[in-house]
Amino acid sequence: MTMIEARRVTKTFGSLVAVNDISLTVAPGELRAIIGPNGAGKTTFFNMITGFFPPTRGEIVLQGQDITRTSAQQRVKLGMARTFQITEIFPELTVRENVRIAVEAADGFSLRVFTSRADTDRLAADIDAVLAMTDLSGKADRLVGELSHGDQRAAEIAMALALKPRVLLLDEPTAGMGEQETFQVAGLIRRLHKQSSYTIMLVEHDMRVVFNLADRITVLAEGQMLADGTPAEIAANPAVQAAYLGEAH
Amino acid sequence: MSSTELQAASAKPATAVPAPLPAPLPVAGARGVAAGLPLTGIIVWALLLSAPLWLPLIGGYTALASRVVVMGLVAMALNFLLGFTGQMSFGHAAYFGLGAYGAGLTLRYVANSTGLAMLDGILLGGVLGTILGALICKRRGVYFAMITIAFGQIFYYIAYSWDSVTGGYDGLRGFTRQPIGVGPFVIDILNNGTLFYYFVLFVFALATGVMSLLLRSPFGRTLLAIRENERRARFLGIAVDRHIWLSFSIACFFASTAGALFALLNNFADPTSMHYTLSGIIVIMVVMGGMRTFWGPLIGAAIYVVLQDYISSITVNWMSFIGLLFVLVVMFFPRGILGMIKQRSAP
Numbered sequence: 214m215t216m217i218e219a220r221r222v223t224k225t226f227g228s229l230v231a232v233n234d235i236s237l238t239v240a241p242g243e244l245r246a247i248i249g250p251n252g253a254g255k256t257t258f259f260n261m262i263t264g265f266f267p268p269t270r271g272e273i274v275l276q277g278q279d280i281t282r283t284s285a286q287q288r289v290k291l292g293m294a295r296t297f298q299i300t301e302i303f304p305e306l307t308v309r310e311n312v313r314i315a316v317e318a319a320d321g322f323s324l325r326v327f328t329s330r331a332d333t334d335r336l337a338a339d340i341d342a343v344l345a346m347t348d349l350s351g352k353a354d355r356l357v358g359e360l361s362h363g364d365q366r367a368a369e370i371a372m373a374l375a376l377k378p379r380v381l382l383l384d385e386p387t388a389g390m391g392e393q394e395t396f397q398v399a400g401l402i403r404r405l406h407k408q409s410s411y412t413i414m415l416v417e418h419d420m421r422v423v424f425n426l427a428d429r430i431t432v433l434a435e436g437q438m439l440a441d442g443t444p445a446e447i448a449a450n451p452a453v454q455a456a457y458l459g460e461a462h
Numbered sequence: 463m464s465s466t467e468l469q470a471a472s473a474k475p476a477t478a479v480p481a482p483l484p485a486p487l488p489v490a491g492a493r494g495v496a497a498g499l500p501l502t503g504i505i506v507w508a509l510l511l512s513a514p515l516w517l518p519l520i521g522g523y524t525a526l527a528s529r530v531v532v533m534g535l536v537a538m539a540l541n542f543l544l545g546f547t548g549q550m551s552f553g554h555a556a557y558f559g560l561g562a563y564g565a566g567l568t569l570r571y572v573a574n575s576t577g578l579a580m581l582d583g584i585l586l587g588g589v590l591g592t593i594l595g596a597l598i599c600k601r602r603g604v605y606f607a608m609i610t611i612a613f614g615q616i617f618y619y620i621a622y623s624w625d626s627v628t629g630g631y632d633g634l635r636g637f638t639r640q641p642i643g644v645g646p647f648v649i650d651i652l653n654n655g656t657l658f659y660y661f662v663l664f665v666f667a668l669a670t671g672v673m674s675l676l677l678r679s680p681f682g683r684t685l686l687a688i689r690e691n692e693r694r695a696r697f698l699g700i701a702v703d704r705h706i707w708l709s710f711s712i713a714c715f716f717a718s719t720a721g722a723l724f725a726l727l728n729n730f731a732d733p734t735s736m737h738y739t740l741s742g743i744i745v746i747m748v749v750m751g752g753m754r755t756f757w758g759p760l761i762g763a764a765i766y767v768v769l770q771d772y773i774s775s776i777t778v779n780w781m782s783f784i785g786l787l788f789v790l791v792v793m794f795f796p797r798g799i800l801g802m803i804k805q806r807s808a809p
Contacts (some may be wrong), residue, residue: 228589236593263697271695285696285697286696286699286700286701286702289698289699290603290699294697297693297696301689301693301694302694303687303690303691303694305690306686306687310540313683314684314686314695314698315698316681317680317684318695318698318699318700319698319699323680323681323682324680324704324708325681326675326676326678326679326680326681326728328679328680372694372698376699447737461512
């Protein structure tokens, strides 16, 4: 059984082939990292998985269902929740409001005007649960825009969790963060993976994060799949070393 | 599996932690969501309800107060879309004007009934706005603004050219608002300006009450989410276009409500009430009063209407003074007048 499958996915922008013929499968409960040098097509690939734009060729399958042409909004309903490289939150609202909007959207309340007492209580319980999972309970009434970078990322992940996803897709979750915050966010992702057994797919630059967290790693370079394997296999792979050394020279 | 996990996690604190869990929901709601400090609302309502008492003392008159409330309503209607959904309509006068013509045409040609005139005016602007909104809601930013202007001008030219029905350039005359019968009583809003003012205020109260209710609901919060970050909203699975469409329709219904009242106020409707210059003036009212606040647009409308009334009796160049004031407000109080007051008074 697979959670996500990409079948020979290709994306071209004019004459540029950003992603070329990539196939991969992610098992339920797996944490998959996608890495590669700049311009490898990681984010393009990720955007096709999450429905930001469709692939030029190939198919994307979620638990046996073809979602290649499914809109981003529909994919969320099917259980895919994502975060963005540059944190996408509602900065002028409190943490609780941010999560509440997500919870209400997930439960089909976004068009509702009246909520019953029972519904309100249930939504509040869901909000509290998500806040607890992401260590944000103590900051629930702060404006998200006032929080540290790490807490903002935690809030964005909290919103994704509020959607009760089957798959969590994180685009460079530690991008632009210092040591402490990277540690905080990596710890959160590890908890979600190990304790709550979410299926997680992430694009990441920070190699320590990737090699510490991932079950399997997919390496892209210049739009091609370079390697796919466990962290140990990837670390020992000469082609991967060459690609990274080639970039660094 | 992940959803059961979440439920397990949500069940745990409820059983493990004893009773005292005072969740400060209303505070967080009031801070983030619009509907305004109760204090502002109380002051606004006290002033509005007592206006016929104090207005003459400072040289005003009741019809001026009615105009303030009517223009305040259309500005608040636009603000539902502009301030609370983040979409800029530059053609909102069209639906205001449609409301006015709907009411005027009903009184002129159909029946001598104020109630029916109101209903027809509201439906004409609201339904047409809802139909066109289905097309408009797919666009964003400048394109959204341009397409709203374009549709608005269509209605302007229809009213302008269809002489035999609308009276064309000269406007629609030959109708008067009618007294309202309530059981054995008759409320003579035709000859008693103060009674008419309270009739306008009653409609205004219903409309703003519904707006406030909508903005405090999950639906209103979702609109705010779209304003704050559309991409995030879309990736929360929110049907963004549908919400913008609904918001646009609601704004049209309330704009046409104001328009119907405007026709009753003047016993007159004319094409300029649909023109994009009026749309621009409504935007000015909203921005001047404060578009992130619930009552701001009413304050903006009051300033505009009163200044227009006062300065235009002194000079024909009154618009340049209002323009100057607008520039000053935007430069020094970019959140508008009420937005600035609230910011100052916040701890």
